[in-house]
Amino acid sequence: MSPDMNGIVLVLNAGSSSLKFAAFAATPAGPEARYAGQVEGIGAAPHFVAKDACGERLADRRWEGAEAPANHAAALAVIIDWLETALQGAPVIALGHRVVHGGPDFAAPVLIDLHVMAELQDLVPLAPLHQPHNLAGIAAAAKHFRGVPQVACFDTAFHRSQAREAQAFALPRRFFDQGILRYGFHGLSYEYISRALAAEDPALGAGRLVVAHLGNGASLCAIEGGRSRASTMGFTALDGVPMGTRCGQIDPGVLLHMLGTMGMTLPEVTKLLYSESGLKGLSGISQDVREIEAAGIEAAEQALEHFAFRVRREIGALAASIGGIDALVFTAGIGENARALRARICRGLEFLGIALDPARNEANAGDISAAGAPVRVLVRRTDEERMIAEHTLHLVAAPRGPAA
Numbered sequence: 367m368s369p370d371m372n373g374i375v376l377v378l379n380a381g382s383s384s385l386k387f388a389a390f391a392a393t394p395a396g397p398e399a400r401y402a403g404q405v406e407g408i409g410a411a412p413h414f415v416a417k418d419a420c421g422e423r424l425a426d427r428r429w430e431g432a433e434a435p436a437n438h439a440a441a442l443a444v445i446i447d448w449l450e451t452a453l454q455g456a457p458v459i460a461l462g463h464r465v466v467h468g469g470p471d472f473a474a475p476v477l478i479d480l481h482v483m484a485e486l487q488d489l490v491p492l493a494p495l496h497q498p499h500n501l502a503g504i505a506a507a508a509k510h511f512r513g514v515p516q517v518a519c520f521d522t523a524f525h526r527s528q529a530r531e532a533q534a535f536a537l538p539r540r541f542f543d544q545g546i547l548r549y550g551f552h553g554l555s556y557e558y559i560s561r562a563l564a565a566e567d568p569a570l571g572a573g574r575l576v577v578a579h580l581g582n583g584a585s586l587c588a589i590e591g592g593r594s595r596a597s598t599m600g601f602t603a604l605d606g607v608p609m610g611t612r613c614g615q616i617d618p619g620v621l622l623h624m625l626g627t628m629g630m631t632l633p634e635v636t637k638l639l640y641s642e643s644g645l646k647g648l649s650g651i652s653q654d655v656r657e658i659e660a661a662g663i664e665a666a667e668q669a670l671e672h673f674a675f676r677v678r679r680e681i682g683a684l685a686a687s688i689g690g691i692d693a694l695v696f697t698a699g700i701g702e703n704a705r706a707l708r709a710r711i712c713r714g715l716e717f718l719g720i721a722l723d724p725a726r727n728e729a730n731a732g733d734i735s736a737a738g739a740p741v742r743v744l745v746r747r748t749d750e751e752r753m754i755a756e757h758t759l760h761l762v763a764a765p766r767g768p769a770a
């Protein structure tokens with residue numbers, strides 16, 4: 367059965383207190399963006415916003431008291447209610463979900479059934495802060511859209527192409543067999559960037575890329591021939607470069623010291639590493655680069671320098687992991703916007719062939735490399751929702767064998 371080309375692919379991305387959505391029309395040329403938005407502040411002070419494909423705000427709603435959507439199912443009802451009018455009767459033919467963890471085995475998106483749900487449930491201990499919310503989103507959608515196919519797209523799947531040495535920790539082998547390995551995250555973003563570059567320049571798509579996804583969550587990935595070879599995030603989304611509030615790479619001995627000698631509890635250390643560290647902890651001001659840059663105090667300057675140093679170091683390490691670099695790509699909130707920080711990161715990378723054109727960088731051009739520099743430095747907007755819509759449409763349209 368081919369998908370109804372008048373139909374809608376609805377993409378859902380359920381976080382701890384937010385439910386983001388994006389609606390795409392299924393067209394023969396692929397998904398076409400229609401609407402996007404979110405309910406944020408679920409459980410506290412919910413706020414619903416919806417925009418059209420040009421970014422124009424079409425809905426903006428807050429609630430008082432008991433009427434406020436109190437959980438993901440209620441937030442989904444708000445979104446569906448609004449979409450029903452906006453879509454003017456176009457049917458939702460498939461749902462695509464962002465799922466943070468696909469464990470060691472899910473190396474590609476998958477149609478969700480009861481068996482898959484059980485497997486995703488088993489992965490909750492690997493991502494206790496995210497996976498339960500993703501699954502709650504799927505469960506809520508399954509109730510509303512009975513019989514409509516649902517697809518899970520994983521942030522970890524893209525990285526399953528990495529060699530064992532890139533995925534393993536230097537622990538006794540049994541830990542790898544028990545799933546204690548480097549999963550890597552932001553895979554949907556990397557996959558989108560890699561495919562978009564390949565479409566625009568096949569030679570570049572076949573080459574060696576280091577992609578820096580720098581947002582509140584931040585990581586970098588080495589991609590060769592469209593396949594992930596190494597990434598900075600590991601078993602959890604804590605590893606790698608410092609982030610808005612997360613510490614990034616840290617000597618595990620520090621944790622032993624905190625838990626042992628310093629007598630900190632596990633919840634205290636967890637909160638410290640996930641919510642109080644990174645740019646926020648270093649600057650003592652904020653997790654937001656704009657506020658840190660505006661602060662003009664020494665701690666802010668040191669936080670930015672630390673961030674740039676660690677990202678620069680990872681660019682070198684990732685280039686080494688794939689034997690060189692043809693292009694460095696910046697994406698996500700910081701990567702797409704923070705001009706001064708991009709320049710700071712690239713300072714000192716001339717030995718790799720990386721040199722910025724200051725005017726192009728300042729203008730936020732798509733290609734910010736200096737004329738004649740051997741390595742292209744690019745700025746690209748990531749679009750994880752579109753990647754999910756493409757996967758979903760592909761799986762729903764794929765001919766299936768006869769039912770067993």
Ligand code: ADP
Nearest residue numbers: 580581582583653654655656698699700703704
């Ligand atoms: P998330 O990981 O939550 O999706 P984003 O990719 O949206 O995060 O990135 C958010 C971050 O991007 C902000 O916290 C801020 O640090 C940074 N950012 C956004 N716009 C700018 C800007 N114009 N200049 C500098 N930093 C920016």
